[in-house]
Amino acid sequence: MKEKAVVQMVDVRKSYGSQEVLKGVNLSIIEGKTTVIVGGSGQGKSQIIKHILGLIRPDSGSVIVYGRDISNISKKELKKIRTNFGVLFQNAALFDSMTVFDNVALPLRERTKMSEHEIKKIVSEKLVMMDVEGTNEKYPAQLSGGMRKRVGLARALVLDPKIIFFDEPTTGLDVKKSNEIYRVFSKTQKDLGYTAVIVSHDVPKIFNLADYVALLYNGVVQGRGPSGENQLSDSPMTPEEFQLSDNPIIKEFVETTMGPLYLSEMEV
Amino acid sequence: MLNFFEKTGAYALYYVNEAGRMGIFLLNSIMSVVKPPYKIYPIIRQTYIIGTLSIFVILFTGVFTGMVLGLQGYHTLNKFGAEGLLGSAVALSLIRELGPVLAALMVTGRAGSAICAEIGVMRNSEQIDALECMAIDPHKYIMAPKFVAGIISMPLLTAIFDVTGILGGYMVGVGMLGANRGTYFASMYKDVEFNDIYMGLIKSLCFGILIIWICSSKGYFVHLSRGGGFGAEGVSRVTTNAVVLSSVSILLFDFFLTSVLL
Ligand SMILES: Nc1ncnc2c1ncn2[C@@H]1O[C@H](COP(=O)(O)OP(=O)(O)O)[C@@H](O)[C@H]1O
Ligand SMILES: [Mg+2]
Numbered sequence: 001m002k003e004k005a006v007v008q009m010v011d012v013r014k015s016y017g018s019q020e021v022l023k024g025v026n027l028s029i030i031e032g033k034t035t036v037i038v039g040g041s042g043q044g045k046s047q048i049i050k051h052i053l054g055l056i057r058p059d060s061g062s063v064i065v066y067g068r069d070i071s072n073i074s075k076k077e078l079k080k081i082r083t084n085f086g087v088l089f090q091n092a093a094l095f096d097s098m099t100v101f102d103n104v105a106l107p108l109r110e111r112t113k114m115s116e117h118e119i120k121k122i123v124s125e126k127l128v129m130m131d132v133e134g135t136n137e138k139y140p141a142q143l144s145g146g147m148r149k150r151v152g153l154a155r156a157l158v159l160d161p162k163i164i165f166f167d168e169p170t171t172g173l174d175v176k177k178s179n180e181i182y183r184v185f186s187k188t189q190k191d192l193g194y195t196a197v198i199v200s201h202d203v204p205k206i207f208n209l210a211d212y213v214a215l216l217y218n219g220v221v222q223g224r225g226p227s228g229e230n231q232l233s234d235s236p237m238t239p240e241e242f243q244l245s246d247n248p249i250i251k252e253f254v255e256t257t258m259g260p261l262y263l264s265e266m267e268v
Numbered sequence: 269m270l271n272f273f274e275k276t277g278a279y280a281l282y283y284v285n286e287a288g289r290m291g292i293f294l295l296n297s298i299m300s301v302v303k304p305p306y307k308i309y310p311i312i313r314q315t316y317i318i319g320t321l322s323i324f325v326i327l328f329t330g331v332f333t334g335m336v337l338g339l340q341g342y343h344t345l346n347k348f349g350a351e352g353l354l355g356s357a358v359a360l361s362l363i364r365e366l367g368p369v370l371a372a373l374m375v376t377g378r379a380g381s382a383i384c385a386e387i388g389v390m391r392n393s394e395q396i397d398a399l400e401c402m403a404i405d406p407h408k409y410i411m412a413p414k415f416v417a418g419i420i421s422m423p424l425l426t427a428i429f430d431v432t433g434i435l436g437g438y439m440v441g442v443g444m445l446g447a448n449r450g451t452y453f454a455s456m457y458k459d460v461e462f463n464d465i466y467m468g469l470i471k472s473l474c475f476g477i478l479i480i481w482i483c484s485s486k487g488y489f490v491h492l493s494r495g496g497g498f499g500a501e502g503v504s505r506v507t508t509n510a511v512v513l514s515s516v517s518i519l520l521f522d523f524f525l526t527s528v529l530l
Binding site for chain 2: 050053054080082083085087091093095097106159
């Protein structure tokens with residue numbers, strides 16, 4: 001494989017009590033490409049993201065980000081790796097005691113030495129890009145769910161990160177708004193060339209954006225082969241490969257999601 | 269029987285674990301206070317929230333504590349014909365003991381609970397995770413200003429408590445019960461030494477740190493709390509725990525500090 005994997009998860013397992021959520025996840029995220037993670041609610045998509053962000057330690061297995069296994073590095077090194085990240089959490093995770101403007105400005109204020117004037121310019125630019133200008137002085141609780149998401153996106157992109165993680169960026173948005181988000185996304189990705197990890201339910205639309213697709217089902221990323229086996233970590237599937245896969249679970253997923261169906265509703 | 273041992277073991281492990289993470293939390297917070305960069309505005313804001321907004325409660329409780337001390341003190345001292353000592357009795361009990369302790373208990377109830385709930389909600393809504401992912405240290409960003417504000421506010425609030433208490437004692441002892449006005453202050457002037465004030469100051473500083481430490485770390489670790497720390501219920505339970513633990517620790521610590529400082 002000639003492409004460089006910036007993130008590699010190798011046989012990652014994680015349990016909560018008696019519930020094993022991740023049962024040996026293998027996944028590579030390729031530099032400069034968009035990897036889309038699909039799968040039903042509660043399958044552990046957000047858990048995968050949190051493992052890569054270093055917020056959760058795996059019970060076993062390794063999570064390698066920029067060549068370092070982040071499940072056992074120092075806080076300082078982890079912090080350094082995280083300077084490359086831009087994250088949108090599933091529920092946006094805006095700071096609710098700060099205005100929208102301050103939320104988006106926070107990374108600039110804390111991590112750069114920009115003047116308030118420059119900060120103002122960049123923040124306004126991002127808010128316009130996400131179509132939430134005019135909300136500057138509002139608090140997150142005064143926004144709709146979709147607007148919160150878009151403010152979260154603006155905040156995730158404000159430092160021009162090298163790798164972005166979007167957990168369900170368009171859930172709760174109407175079709176027009178979500179198309180707009182995807183349009184902005186593919187444009188900025190072309191311009192800035194960042195690596196993207198997107199969790200989404202927008203199948204098949206999201207396949208147009210994706211360079212690689214990973215289906216999480218039953219605690220593992222499904223592989224391409226016919227036996228429904230675990231995906232090997234160094235062979236991510238392109239959307240075309242995904243749609244032609246022999247894996248019965250993927251086949252079923254592809255057949256049933258040509259409408260807005262979730263995997264959890266499917267009998268395998 | 270085995271079940272009993274298992275349960276006790278699990279309890280013990282949980283509390284050792286909790287003590288450990290709270291200890292590390294304190295170290296991290298102290299480090300984050302000491303390490304640059306220093307930002308003034310968040311400290312002013314927190315001092316306002318923790319200190320300024322507590323002043324009314326402190327004035328109110330201070331004056332009534334002083335009044336009751338005046339009342340009790342006058343009647344007791346009167347038995348020995350020693351009403352002349354009323355001023356120093358009121359002042360010494362306030363400065364050495366009641367001022368720091370009661371002010372700390374009031375601040376725990378007013379500001380400590382708010383701090384715990386605030387941080388707990390931030391944890392449960394992934395705001396703390398978000399900070400970490402932005403490579404912003406939550407200790408530096410959230411905890412450090414609160415610790416500094418606690419260290420600034422507590423001694424000042426205690427001083428306010430002491431002064432209003434002394435005035436409350438004066439109102440009752442001199443104003444209502446007719447103790448001599450001159451001797452009230454003269455005895456105070458004669459008997460209160462620098463050591464007494466020093467003791468009160470040390471106590472209030474320690475309590476300030478103790479309150480912020482316990483209340484913020486309880487909120488910070490709400491997701492690890494026993495019985496599940498999720499949602500509003502998790503936060504409310506942890507807040508109750510924080511207030512109880514903080515109040516009990518203030519009284520315990522008061523005993524130890526007094527025995528060391530005396
Ligand atoms: N802190 C936790 N404690 C217990 N169970 C958890 C916790 N976090 C996640 N889970 C479980 O992990 C599973 C996957 O969650 P998640 O990653 O949020 O799913 P999704 O694919 O919808 O993003 C869920 O079944 C959830 O119950
Ligand atoms: Mg999720």
